[in-house]
Every structure is written in C-alpha cells, then in structure tokens.
Amino acid sequence: MHSNPQLSKNGELQHLLTIEGLPATLLTQILDTAQSFIGVTEREVKKLPLLRGKAIFNLFFEPSTRTRTTFEIAAKRLSADVINLNISTSSQSKGETLLDTIDNLEAMHADMFIVRHAQSGAAHLIAQHVAPNVHVINAGDGRHEHPTQALLDMFTIRHYKREFANLRVAIVGDILHSRVARSQIHALTTLGVPELRVIAPKTLLPAGVENLGVHVYHDMQRGLKDVDVVMMLRLQSERMQGPLLPSAQEFFKYYGLTAEKLAAARPDAIVMHPGPMNRGVEIDSSVADGPRSVILPQVTFGIAVRMAVMSILAGN
Amino acid sequence: MSLKLPDAEQLVSALAAQIKPRLDSGTALIGIHTGGAWIAQKLQQQLGLTTPIGLLDISFYRDDFARIGLHPQVKPSNIPFDVEGRRIILVDDVLYTGRTVRAAMNELFDYGRPASIELAVLIDRGGRELPVFARYSGATLELADNQNIELKKDKEDRLSLCLNQT
The missing domain is CATH 3.40.50.1370 (Aspartate/ornithine carbamoyltransferase)
Structure with a gap:
C-alpha cells in the first residue's frame, strides 16, 4: 500500500477512517x-x-x-x-x-x-x-x-492527566471484539504512552495482540497495579452466553471493576467507559458512579x- | 525599497493616549489573537484598567474557511466578562481589508449584545474591502499589495514591527 487513504498527498486529513497510521x-x-x-x-x-x-x-x-x-x-x-x-x-x-x-x-x-x-x-x-x-x-x-471514540478518550485523558508521556494505562475487558479497544491502542501508542496494558481472559484477546505494543495480563489485581487510567470496555450481550465465557456473573467476578479491584490502581486513577455500560457485568455501580469515574465527562x-x-x- | 517602520512600543503609548480621554469605568478591551492580544495587554496596563482583557481567535468565523480550511493552531477565545450592554474596544495589530474585524464582531455578538464596539489598531495600512473604521490608530502606512507587516514580541515582552515581501 503506497499511502494512507485518509490523508491527501500533502498529509491533510480527507476522511477519518482509522487511528492506525495517523501521525x-x-x-x-x-x-x-x-x-x-x-x-x-x-x-x-x-x-x-x-x-x-x-x-x-x-x-x-x-x-x-x-x-x-x-x-x-x-x-x-x-x-x-x-x-x-x-x-x-x-x-x-x-x-x-x-x-x-x-x-x-x-x-x-x-x-x-x-x-x-x-x-x-x-x-x-x-x-x-x-x-x-x-x-x-x-x-x-x-x-x-471507532476513531472518534478513541479521540474523545484521548481528550479525556489529557484533560485529567495533562501529559501522555508518564502514564500507565490499562484497557480491560473484551478486547477481541472491540473496535474501541483497537482504536484506543493505536491512539495511546502513537501519543507516546510508555506503558499500555490489556487485561482480559485468554478467550477475549485477539491473537498477536502483543505485537501492538501492549503488555498482556489475565489478572486484574496485577494488571491494575499502579495504573493512572483504567479504560473499561463493554461486554456485548451476545458474548455473555457463548463459548467464550462461562457466564456474565463469572466474568464480573474476575474482570468486573469493583472498588476493591480498583484499589490496586494509583489513588488518583481515573475510570473510563465508552458506554453503554452493563452494570454488574464489566463495572460495579459504586465505581461507575464513584468519584474517580469520568464516564459522563467523556x-x-x-x-x-x-x-x-x-x-x-x-x-x- | 526600504520603508522606515515606526517603533511599536511608541505606537502603543500613542494609542493609549488617544483612548484615555474617552474611557469610562465599564469599558473592556478585547484583543484579536495574537498581535491584538499583546497590544491589549499593554494598553490595559498603561490605562490602568481593572477589567481583565478578552481574547478572540476568529478562526471559526473567517470568511475564507471554505477556501483555506481551519488554521491548525486555533486558540480558545476567552471573554472573562459579560458582553451584554458593555462598551468594547476591539484591538488588533494591523487593519487591512477589514475582514478580520468583521469576523471578530460576528463572534462577539454570539457572546451577547454589546452597547458599542470601537476599533483600535497599531497600523492602518488602507486597502479596505469592507466598511470598517478604526477610531484609534497608531500610524497610517501606504503599503504595496505584496507587502505585509508583522508584529513580533521578544523575550522581554517588547513589541516590534517587521516588513515582509512576497
């Protein structure tokens, strides 16, 4: 491929199709x-x-x-x-x-x-x-x-954290089916976030995700340790009963964001979610409505x- | 051909002297980004105004947006006072076609209905394409179409003018 189809010959944005490949x-x-x-x-x-x-x-x-x-x-x-x-x-x-x-x-x-x-x-x-x-x-x-979602996420992070250069960011949940996650990963790496983690069960991770420059975790406690930003993903309802997960309850037990799991993150960590939220599946209400949630400002x-x-x- | 350019700092003082007798307590200055904002800052100090200055970036109101697109370094406009019913002096560095002033007035009216708007410029270089008039102006210069004047600010906050040929 000779060039990025969303950019003109002199590098001006003609269409916004992907975050991947944008400077x-x-x-x-x-x-x-x-x-x-x-x-x-x-x-x-x-x-x-x-x-x-x-x-x-x-x-x-x-x-x-x-x-x-x-x-x-x-x-x-x-x-x-x-x-x-x-x-x-x-x-x-x-x-x-x-x-x-x-x-x-x-x-x-x-x-x-x-x-x-x-x-x-x-x-x-x-x-x-x-x-x-x-x-x-x-x-x-x-x-x-989903490039504009990733851009508004980057805007939100910059609003609360000022710089990307010193951040530890974790994306949590169904990475495999998520267009939001893909755009976020490209945006965060392009903007220079030094440590990007994804936290998910093996069944919800795309093959070769490490090649996108992320660290893979299967455990929330370790994955959220000292992060500045927690980016939750939506678990789509058709995934809740399927071959990839035992049940929504089981998913919540291991990967749902509760105040207890969030305690591993930095005290000033922000919590994001692209919506619509499944309360009690990927995020607990006490976190979604809590002081560190920036979901509505997003x-x-x-x-x-x-x-x-x-x-x-x-x-x- | 070289043109002797006036001293920008002296022109600011001359502007302040023109504005001073006509000032009242509710008057507010609004500088047009970026040169106008520098001048408004200095005018505010020299005139001892207590109202903070406003700042307009008229990029979102330009009439040539369809031709040249959005300026990549748009700055937020910031009007830290109520525009409604207020006497306003718009400040810019160079008055030329009048299109910038037109755009600035359009933007200003989206904040409210001012009592009046006057215009103060460092240099009036003629060449108007719209019926715009500067009540206060530091100097009038005759320039060719391929010349333009740029206001610069150094590290010590001193203003100076420079002439560019295209």
Whole structure:
C-alpha cells in the first residue's frame, strides 16, 4: 500500500477512517482544536458558522444512541444541516446495495457521511467511492475501529492527566471484539504512552495482540497495579452466553471493576467507559458512579472532539 | 525599497493616549489573537484598567474557511466578562481589508449584545474591502499589495514591527 487513504498527498486529513497510521501531530491537532470548541458551550449562542450550508448525513446501519446523538449535536453546533438515516429500517431492507445508497445521497448534495456499519471496512469502501469533495467519518465499523471514540478518550485523558508521556494505562475487558479497544491502542501508542496494558481472559484477546505494543495480563489485581487510567470496555450481550465465557456473573467476578479491584490502581486513577455500560457485568455501580469515574465527562467531551474532526475535514 | 517602520512600543503609548480621554469605568478591551492580544495587554496596563482583557481567535468565523480550511493552531477565545450592554474596544495589530474585524464582531455578538464596539489598531495600512473604521490608530502606512507587516514580541515582552515581501 503506497499511502494512507485518509490523508491527501500533502498529509491533510480527507476522511477519518482509522487511528492506525495517523501521525501524533495530527492527533494532537484534533485534540487542540477540540479544546477551542469547549468554550463555545459556555456562551450565550452555542453555535459557530463553520459548516453553514453543509449537509451531513448520519448513516447508521447499526443502532446507536450516544454516538449518533453527539455527532448530530456537534454538526448542529457548527451550523450544518444534519440528516439522520436509520438504514437498517429503510432501503437496505428493500435490497439496495451500500454504494447505491451512497450514490443516491450524494445526488442529494451530501458534503459529509458519518458511517456506522457492522462490516469492518465499510467506511473505507464509501470513502474510496465518493467524490473528492465529500468527506467520510467512521463512527464504528465491525471489529475494526471507532476513531472518534478513541479521540474523545484521548481528550479525556489529557484533560485529567495533562501529559501522555508518564502514564500507565490499562484497557480491560473484551478486547477481541472491540473496535474501541483497537482504536484506543493505536491512539495511546502513537501519543507516546510508555506503558499500555490489556487485561482480559485468554478467550477475549485477539491473537498477536502483543505485537501492538501492549503488555498482556489475565489478572486484574496485577494488571491494575499502579495504573493512572483504567479504560473499561463493554461486554456485548451476545458474548455473555457463548463459548467464550462461562457466564456474565463469572466474568464480573474476575474482570468486573469493583472498588476493591480498583484499589490496586494509583489513588488518583481515573475510570473510563465508552458506554453503554452493563452494570454488574464489566463495572460495579459504586465505581461507575464513584468519584474517580469520568464516564459522563467523556460524553460531553465527545461533542467538542467530533466538532473538531468535522471542521478539520470540511476545511481540507 | 526600504520603508522606515515606526517603533511599536511608541505606537502603543500613542494609542493609549488617544483612548484615555474617552474611557469610562465599564469599558473592556478585547484583543484579536495574537498581535491584538499583546497590544491589549499593554494598553490595559498603561490605562490602568481593572477589567481583565478578552481574547478572540476568529478562526471559526473567517470568511475564507471554505477556501483555506481551519488554521491548525486555533486558540480558545476567552471573554472573562459579560458582553451584554458593555462598551468594547476591539484591538488588533494591523487593519487591512477589514475582514478580520468583521469576523471578530460576528463572534462577539454570539457572546451577547454589546452597547458599542470601537476599533483600535497599531497600523492602518488602507486597502479596505469592507466598511470598517478604526477610531484609534497608531500610524497610517501606504503599503504595496505584496507587502505585509508583522508584529513580533521578544523575550522581554517588547513589541516590534517587521516588513515582509512576497
């Protein structure tokens, strides 16, 4: 492969498809731009004119509330027109192909597509298909990546910990099926986190995960020892009864984050979760609602981060 | 052709002298990032204003966003006072086309409805493309289209002007 398909010849971001392969300078630029958008929410008029007259299509082939809503709010804060399409209930069920759907929406003068799809690589396929002035943001594709989630996580970590250079970070849970984890691992290593751990049972780890530059733990007590940041993952319900796990209760016993297990981490460690949470499966309520949880600030920061990504793309 | 540029620190003092007689207790200064912010800082000290200065980065309001995209080093705007009903003096280093000032006024109105806005600039170089007028200006210079003036700040916080040719 000669180049990164999401970057133009002179290194400008054309689409946001993956975190993998993006340089640290670009990730930092997105985080810095997001920082500037934070102040907008405290003003009398919470809107900016940057994307006035642009049409942004939220294309969700998979259900989502948080991600779709924060993208919608972000686009509206930038004065764009937002069209939400819930494809699982429309043309696709009538047999239209993905690229035919895209062609039709482009004929309606779409400027940007925000795509969530169960198939890894769906956003990539769309990005290669659209006209050069149309931008695509991957809002989660299969088990591959969820780049804006990782970016808002990086924003949250930087907000609470200032620097990435001295941090010990642990990602806990179903790494195998998690596009969030994959994007997080790439973002954290690119931004220079010196010690990144993943904690999971062997059945929920992808083969060769060590090659991504992480330390593997199967035990929470050891894995959480002295970490600064705990990043929990969602255990999807279809995994709770399947060949990979005995039961949700058993998972909680060994890998659910309780106050007792969190005591191994540093006293000022923060706890993150991309949502939606399964209380009593991957995280205990006393931790989720506790003083070290930054789960709701993550959601708020997600708006500013998505504003940053959309405005950088629209300007390139 | 070399042009003798005025001393930036003297121009700031000249600006302060122009503003002083028209000042009242509720007046606030807002500097446009970055040069305008440096000047506003110095004006605030010289005028003895107690209201903290505001800072505007107009990147999100530029009219050429569609052509040139977002400036990679956007700084947060920070207006630490209530804009509603306040008398405001916008401060910038160089007044040229007037487009920056237009963008700054648009942004300012998203914070509230000021009682009035006036403009103070170090250099008025002509070439207006919009009906914008600086009530306070340090100096007027005639420059060719391919020349531009840049305000610099050294380690001791001293301001100076430099001329660039393209």
